[in-house]
Amino acid sequence: MSGSSYQVRAYNIRHNYDVNDFLEAYRRLLQKAVDEIWAEIRWIEKHDKRGRKRLIPIIPKDNLFKNHYLRNLLMEDWGYSKHYVDSAIKEAYSMLKSWRRSYIKGERRREKPVVKKKFVRVKETLYSFRNGKIRVSIKPYEEYLEIDVSKAWFLGRVKGEMGELILGEKYLTVTFRFKGDEKEVKGNMAWDCNEKSLDGFSPNTGWIRIDLTKLFHIHRVYEIKRAKLQRKASKKPSLRKALAKYSKRERDRAKDYIHKLTTFMANEFKGYTHGFEDLRKNRMLNGSREHNRRVSKSDWKTIITFMSYKSKVELLNPENSTRRCSRCGKVNAPKGASYECRKCGLRMDRQLNAAINLYLQMEGLPPSQRLFEELMKDWSGFTQTGEEADEGSNELERSPKLLNPKSYVSLSKTT
Structure with a gap:
């Protein structure tokens, strides 16, 4: 195609x-x-x-x-x-x-x-x-x-x-x-956007985790610098120029990092249509002060915008992507980093579960046990538990940490 x-x-x-x-x-x-x-x-x-x-x-x-x-x-x-x-x-x-x-x-x-x-x-x-x-x-x-x-x-x-x-x-x-040049389309790849990582899934690549801690660190460093200056700026108005300088430097360094990140993603996963959650920050700013600050520091929108310049991008509905079981479709309330379904007993990383749900949405398919098993079989011979496909272990007795990322990406920090 x-x-x-x-x-x-x-x-x-x-x-x-x-x-x-x-x-x-x-x-x-x-x-x-x-x-x-x-x-x-x-x-x-x-x-x-x-x-x-x-x-x-x-x-x-x-x-x-x-x-x-x-x-x-x-x-x-x-x-x-x-x-x-x-x-x-x-x-x-x-x-x-x-x-x-x-x-x-x-x-x-x-x-x-x-x-x-x-x-x-x-x-x-x-x-x-x-x-x-x-x-x-x-x-x-x-x-x-x-x-x-x-x-x-x-x-x-x-x-x-x-x-x-x-x-x-x-x-x-x-x-x-x-x-643009006509290119062979390899398929769809869905990305779950998190505070410190992007978790992607495609049957061709498996689970891909991209580390965003360095991007988070850029915002955190300048947040601390601004906080120190803001306490003094009320008494010394001349420091407002320094505040503006730090804010601009933060934006520039974050954009530089995101450009490098999205260029890597576009080149590494060339030919894929990339699906991202259509997240709205204003709907997420309803928690504690610390939670709101963490959400505000995220760069999901900028990543999606820059990625759209370099690859084909599709926006996805994020509703229940983390809570819905990617095997049976049951909506649960995940706790911590692991996801466990009360209906079918599936246990896996919650971010991987969300990425699989988003991938199914891109394909226009509902969750089903048969489809889930087919997706996992194509994934380098591993089932949802990380054990070999022919081991026949009881799903309910397996470890909560079911899968490890097939590829882990971490770019060096910009200067």
């Missing part, structure tokens, strides 16, 4: 132009577009799964409003290229659609989005690329930006055609879109 998909690569180029006035004008234009669309939203009453009434927003999409009324309104007093109005309309709809998805999930309130960041999306019709130079139109026949990228390190390596540009105060982001 083979497949192909489009990929996008983005690169930043520093520029020396003063574009603050232009960026601020575009920000106000974008906010005005959001305001007008928001004013036309219809709210309809619907019942959720629990029978509760809820207001659902319907964003206006008719051509008369979008391409005539709204465009003509935004064109008034706009002194720059007209195509930026179309760019602002497209971006405003994108923002409101994103807000609507989060609102329906209960993650956002009924509050209008506010544009704070200064940036401009530059369509292909607003720039030209010749002889290694990008020329961006600001005002037709009057003002433009010319940025030399002939010596940029990525220009000779990148594939595909240049796409949309994003202009910021200091950087111009250049995107390239290209069709």
Whole structure:
């Protein structure tokens, strides 16, 4: 089985132009577009799964409003290229659609989005690329930006055609879109996300454990440093700059580590579709203060985002993935690191059990004893207890530690 998909690569180029006035004008234009669309939203009453009434927003999409009324309104007093109005309309709809998805999930309130960041999306019709130079139109026949990228390190390596540009105060982001190479699909691999490890499972690879303690350590070190400074910052405001510096350094080092980690995963398990739990931190912050801090330090979302740049990723429903027995489907309450099913007697590592459940979800299969035995037989001749398949031991008498990871991955800490 083979497949192909489009990929996008983005690169930043520093520029020396003063574009603050232009960026601020575009920000106000974008906010005005959001305001007008928001004013036309219809709210309809619907019942959720629990029978509760809820207001659902319907964003206006008719051509008369979008391409005539709204465009003509935004064109008034706009002194720059007209195509930026179309760019602002497209971006405003994108923002409101994103807000609507989060609102329906209960993650956002009924509050209008506010544009704070200064940036401009530059369509292909607003720039030209010749002889290694990008020329961006600001005002037709009057003002433009010319940025030399002939010596940029990525220009000779990148594939595909240049796409949309994003202009910021200091950087111009250049995107390239290209069709990915057709690759043989090896199968699915599901990952259970934990505080200090990623536990993966596929019948072809067995149980894979990736150690995240070094990533956790990065956050913990800077948490301690910030705590010391925060106690003094209230009396000495000048220390706030040091706090901001440590926060930025923490983010940079964590991102660097995650980039290396996901690059390794994409190369080591090339050709697999990687399934990750669609975890929501805000729904998990309901425990003790220590628990909430531990959850906040996790980087699951960033790992999934970076992994999606490098491999095919599928988001999975995490409900009961840890509590459901991967052999019989019984929902139990696991204690500690081991999982024991009260119905069929299965005992194994709880994280492996979750990874197998997520793998079954990717395949669209329900848990069953026959399927479970087939999965384990294909796994290098080992059953769920770690004993040889022909030993015939009684499952209920076996050790709680049923399986050891077939592969254990630990990357060196970034500097």
